[in-house]
Amino acid sequence: MIELRSSFLDWFLYRRALRYWRKAARAASRTHLSLLRVQRARARNLRHSLNEVISTADNRLALPMIGSNAFPKPHGTDWAWRPSLWSESLPVPGRSTVQSKSQLGDEVTLFHDCQQSELTLRQIRNLREADLAPFGLSMDVFNFDGSFLSLVLALPDAAVQGLQRRHLIRVDTILELEKPLEIFARLNIMHGPNTEQLVRELPLHEEDISVEFDLAYSNINEKRVERAWIDLIFDNPQMSQVTLRDLTLCRHPRAEL
Numbered sequence: 001m002i003e004l005r006s007s008f009l010d011w012f013l014y015r016r017a018l019r020y021w022r023k024a025a026r027a028a029s030r031t032h033l034s035l036l037r038v039q040r041a042r043a044r045n046l047r048h049s050l051n052e053v054i055s056t057a058d059n060r061l062a063l064p065m066i067g068s069n070a071f072p073k074p075h076g077t078d079w080a081w082r083p084s085l086w087s088e089s090l091p092v093p094g095r096s097t098v099q100s101k102s103q104l105g106d107e108v109t110l111f112h113d114c115q116q117s118e119l120t121l122r123q124i125r126n127l128r129e130a131d132l133a134p135f136g137l138s139m140d141v142f143n144f145d146g147s148f149l150s151l152v153l154a155l156p157d158a159a160v161q162g163l164q165r166r167h168l169i170r171v172d173t174i175l176e177l178e179k180p181l182e183i184f185a186r187l188n189i190m191h192g193p194n195t196e197q198l199v200r201e202l203p204l205h206e207e208d209i210s211v212e213f214d215l216a217y218s219n220i221n222e223k224r225v226e227r228a229w230i231d232l233i234f235d236n237p238q239m240s241q242v243t244l245r246d247l248t249l250c251r252h253p254r255a256e257l
Contacts (some may be wrong), residue, residue, distance in 0.1 A: 021046075064126055064134040071132050071248045074170065079158055080250040083107045085123060086133040094122030108137070109152045118142035119149075126245055131174070133246035144238035151232040159251065160189070160225045165215045166253050171230065172210040173202070174245035180204075181242070182235040187213045192224040216254065 024031070024039050031039070066089060069082050084090075085105045095102055098119045103109045110121060120140045126133055141149070159169075171185055183204065189196045196218045200211035230249070234242065 064131050066134045068132065068134055071172070071246070073250050074252045077250045077252045078162075080248070081156065081159065082133060082246070082248045083153060085137055086135050086244075086247055089135070090123050094120065096120045104137070107154050109154070110150075111152060112146045112149045114144060114146035116143075116145065118144070124243070128245075131245055133174075133248075136243055136245040137247075139242045139244075141234075141237040141240050141242075149234045149237050151234075153230040153232070153247070155228045155230065155249070157227070159249070160228050163189075163215070163220070163225050163228075163251070164222050164253075165218060165220060167215050167251050168254055169213045169215070170210060170250050170252070171213075171247070172208070172249075173247045175202070175204065175209055176243040176245065177204065178241040179239075181237060181240060183242075184231075184233040184235070185211050186231040186233060187228065188231065189215075189218070189220050189228045190226045191221045192226070194221075196220050214254065
């Protein structure tokens with residue numbers, strides 16, 4: 001009830017102020033100069049606050065909404081997911097001199113074998129009109145004395161529930177690279193004591209960067225699938241910056257012939 005009264009009072013005061021300034025604008029050409037000076041000062045103060053509200057509102061409303069999971073999905077998709085790093089604000093948005101097995105959020109882990117880490121990871125807010133994901137991931141690599149660097153994304157349980165060899169698992173990403181790199185995506189599926197691995201190179205020369213893993217070419221035991229994860233493997237990443245503006249996954253059955 002208090003909230004309703006407050007809302008009504010706000011609306012009433014807004015309408016009253018609007019009528020006042022409309023009336024003042026119509027009468028400005030014949031208003032006494034002493035009063036006109038007062039109105040001008042008040043109007044300028046009001047204009048400054050209004051411009052701030054409008055500017056901030058325009059920027060915020062133009063950004064992808066936090067928590068958004070909207071993205072294109074193939075026909076017949078029975079599971080789709082945008083990891084929380086790309087959809088929700090993280091309590092710890094970044095790390096520097098990142099050690100191997102360090103996590104950013106609950107799902108992303110960095111692995112490397114550097115003797116001295118000169119790597120940073122940070123979550124960034126997407127600002128571009130074309131972005132669907134609220135957030136992105138920026139990785140800076142300076143001196144790199146290791147032999148491998150990978151980001152590991154743990155898939156939720158829903159990704160493997162009912163998983164069959166007739167399924168395709170698709171990974172879509174939006175990438176910005178400071179210099180040309182080779183990046184590979186590897187799908188790992190643990191089934192019983194075994195782990196099946198499927199590897200695809202990301203087609204970085206294409207506008208839409210996506211890869212599909214066809215499980216028909218795997219040897220998974222459908223009855224024993226336990227968990228799955230994705231490795232993003234970066235080849236020769238020294239002195240480079242990689243920005244993943246978005247990363248989404250979906251699962252759909254292969255079209256029957």
